[in-house]
Amino acid sequence: MLNASSFKSYGKVNEAEQAMLEAHRRKTRKRITIIALSSIVLVAVVVAVVVGTTVSRNKGGNNGGDTNSLSTSVKAVCDVTLYPSSCYDSLSPLVNSTEVSPEKLFELSVQVALKELSKAAEYFSQHGLVGNVTDKMSVEALKNCAELMDLAADHLNSCLSSDQSLYEAVDDLKTWLSSAGTSYQTCIDGLQEANKESLITSVASYLKNSTELTSNSLAIVTWISKVASSVKLRRLLSHSHDEAPKWLHHKDRKLLESSDLRKKPDIVVAKDGSGKYKTIGEALKSVPDTSKRTTVIYVKKGIYYENVRVEKSKWNVVMVGDGMTATIVSGGLNVVDGTPTFSTATFAVFGKNFVGRDMAFRNTAGARKHQAVALMASADLVVFYRCQIDAFQDSLYAHSNRQFYRECDIYGTVDFIFGNSAVVLQNCNILPRVPMAGQQNTITAQGKVDPNQNTGIAIQNCTIWPFGDLSKVNTYLGRPWKNYSTTVFLNNYMASFVNPKGWLPWVGDSAPSTIFYSEYQNFGPGSTTKDRVKWKGLRSITQKEAIRFTVQSLLQGTKWISDAGVPHKPGL
Numbered sequence: 001m002l003n004a005s006s007f008k009s010y011g012k013v014n015e016a017e018q019a020m021l022e023a024h025r026r027k028t029r030k031r032i033t034i035i036a037l038s039s040i041v042l043v044a045v046v047v048a049v050v051v052g053t054t055v056s057r058n059k060g061g062n063n064g065g066d067t068n069s070l071s072t073s074v075k076a077v078c079d080v081t082l083y084p085s086s087c088y089d090s091l092s093p094l095v096n097s098t099e100v101s102p103e104k105l106f107e108l109s110v111q112v113a114l115k116e117l118s119k120a121a122e123y124f125s126q127h128g129l130v131g132n133v134t135d136k137m138s139v140e141a142l143k144n145c146a147e148l149m150d151l152a153a154d155h156l157n158s159c160l161s162s163d164q165s166l167y168e169a170v171d172d173l174k175t176w177l178s179s180a181g182t183s184y185q186t187c188i189d190g191l192q193e194a195n196k197e198s199l200i201t202s203v204a205s206y207l208k209n210s211t212e213l214t215s216n217s218l219a220i221v222t223w224i225s226k227v228a229s230s231v232k233l234r235r236l237l238s239h240s241h242d243e244a245p246k247w248l249h250h251k252d253r254k255l256l257e258s259s260d261l262r263k264k265p266d267i268v269v270a271k272d273g274s275g276k277y278k279t280i281g282e283a284l285k286s287v288p289d290t291s292k293r294t295t296v297i298y299v300k301k302g303i304y305y306e307n308v309r310v311e312k313s314k315w316n317v318v319m320v321g322d323g324m325t326a327t328i329v330s331g332g333l334n335v336v337d338g339t340p341t342f343s344t345a346t347f348a349v350f351g352k353n354f355v356g357r358d359m360a361f362r363n364t365a366g367a368r369k370h371q372a373v374a375l376m377a378s379a380d381l382v383v384f385y386r387c388q389i390d391a392f393q394d395s396l397y398a399h400s401n402r403q404f405y406r407e408c409d410i411y412g413t414v415d416f417i418f419g420n421s422a423v424v425l426q427n428c429n430i431l432p433r434v435p436m437a438g439q440q441n442t443i444t445a446q447g448k449v450d451p452n453q454n455t456g457i458a459i460q461n462c463t464i465w466p467f468g469d470l471s472k473v474n475t476y477l478g479r480p481w482k483n484y485s486t487t488v489f490l491n492n493y494m495a496s497f498v499n500p501k502g503w504l505p506w507v508g509d510s511a512p513s514t515i516f517y518s519e520y521q522n523f524g525p526g527s528t529t530k531d532r533v534k535w536k537g538l539r540s541i542t543q544k545e546a547i548r549f550t551v552q553s554l555l556q557g558t559k560w561i562s563d564a565g566v567p568h569k570p571g572l
Contacts, residue, residue, distance in 0.1 A: 083212040106221050502538075
């Protein structure tokens with residue numbers, strides 16, 4: 001068991017966190033009871049509202065304003081959220097008809113969340129909180145908050161601008177709202193690293209309304225989709241959606257499916273001057289903004305000492321190197337030297353539909369510098385194929401949205417695969433290495449903060465093998481970073497160095513009952529589960545439950561991976 005002092009070396013725990021976790025667990029139990037009861041009412045409400053609205057339209061009738069019925073309907077919908085009071089208070093003034101559809105209630109909930117987010121962002125801008133802060137870590141954390149609020153606003157606006165019906169877009173809506181919620185939490189996490197309690201309290205208070213209202217929107221769309229499926233309302237909520245969305249032109253798709261993308265790239269980067277650009281950053285600046293066409297960037301062999309950002313305006317970028325041991329992007333930003341974790345990434349992706357192939361991403365800060373990210377992905381529908389991710393603590397930051405990793409080598413020590421995306425790592429080599437003296441290795445630290453988020457880490461068909469002599473190091477499959485931490489290991493080979501207990505508590509000697517951890521049909525000497533920790537949140541699952549964490553289910557389809565020209569297994 002770790003004591004308080006040894007936890008500090010992990011870099012993500014403060015002294016007050018244990019008490020906060022316990023208080024949150026008590027609230028969680030109460031909320032789950034309320035939601036379970038309210039879900040029954042919501043079935044009736046959704047059916048009544050949708051069917052009633054359809055009948056009324058067919059008859060051309062007008063039921064008028066039945067205030068009691070209206071209040072009951074809104075209350076029933078709000079009761080399935082984690083913050084029913086804020087839901088009811090925000091929606092009731094906007095609803096003036098008994099013929100309000102579930103889609104309209106959801107739309108209104110997103111609108112009020114976006115309005116509150118805009119207020120918070122405006123306050124930060126007008127009152128200049130950065131001007132009242134001087135230390136490097138706090139200044140950088142506040143800058144990160146501004147960027148994260150911008151990302152959250154993009155996600156909320158995407159929910160309102162979708163040209164699909166609610167049922168057609170439901171997977172996207174859940175993803176965008178989950179990612180918005182992750183952005184709020186990441187802002188607070190960064191401020192906690194700066195360890196300025198007054199600043200944390202101040203920012204948290206300004207984000208409280210937008211955080212709660214975004215969570216409410218996620219709860220509403222989640223329950224509407226569940227009820228719609230269970231009572232077969234698909235024909236009332238949507239048109240046919242048999243065709244999968246396309247993000248590539250036919251020509252682009254053929255290119256990505258070809259054997260060698262290096263033959264006809266759009267842009268060539270080479271340190272020796274044989275390409276148009278000598279740095280990856282310069283090449284990315286030349287990519288057209290929000291382009292629907294694929295831009296292939298070929299990065300020739302060499303070590304590129306730069307911190308790279310694929311900005312959110314750079315869509316459909318495919319970056320290919322000469323191999324994971326030949327084309328290397330290297331940086332050394334870290335928390336100890338004053339950079340928040342979110343900004344330490346050597347390579348960070350914010351532009352959607354990014355594909356990275358045959359490259360390496362390294363953070364050379366070393367174990368003594370604690371959190372130091374090699375690769376961070378915050379964009380939606382990103383794929384990494386045959387890549388190396390090499391660091392110590394926090395190597396791979398799968399921050400948010402949908403991500404897929406195939407045949408990658410991932411090295412690290414503490415929490416080295418972490419974040420709150422929906423991510424599947426398939427046919428990869430997971431390679432824990434020797435940490436600092438006194439540290440214990442934890443492969444994963446999943447950060448799900450809301451039970452309705454469609455996020456989780458799935459590690460499938462991978463090889464978990466020690467990199468170096470770990471005979472005197474305790475190595476665990478993971479620890480629960482947040483209260484709804486969700487991680488599943490499927491069909492992996494586990495070498496004998498995995499600690500028999502399997503999982504490590506974040507604080508104390510147990511874990512929240514709300515986590516979801518599972519191991520399914522793994523093999524090898526480290527996969528034996530008879531001595532695993534006896535947590536309520538460590539579940540034995542059936543094949544049907546395991547399928548929920550496959551590419552087809554967790555990532556809501558495989559077409560975007562096929563379009564990227566990357567092999568994958570859709571199911572178990």
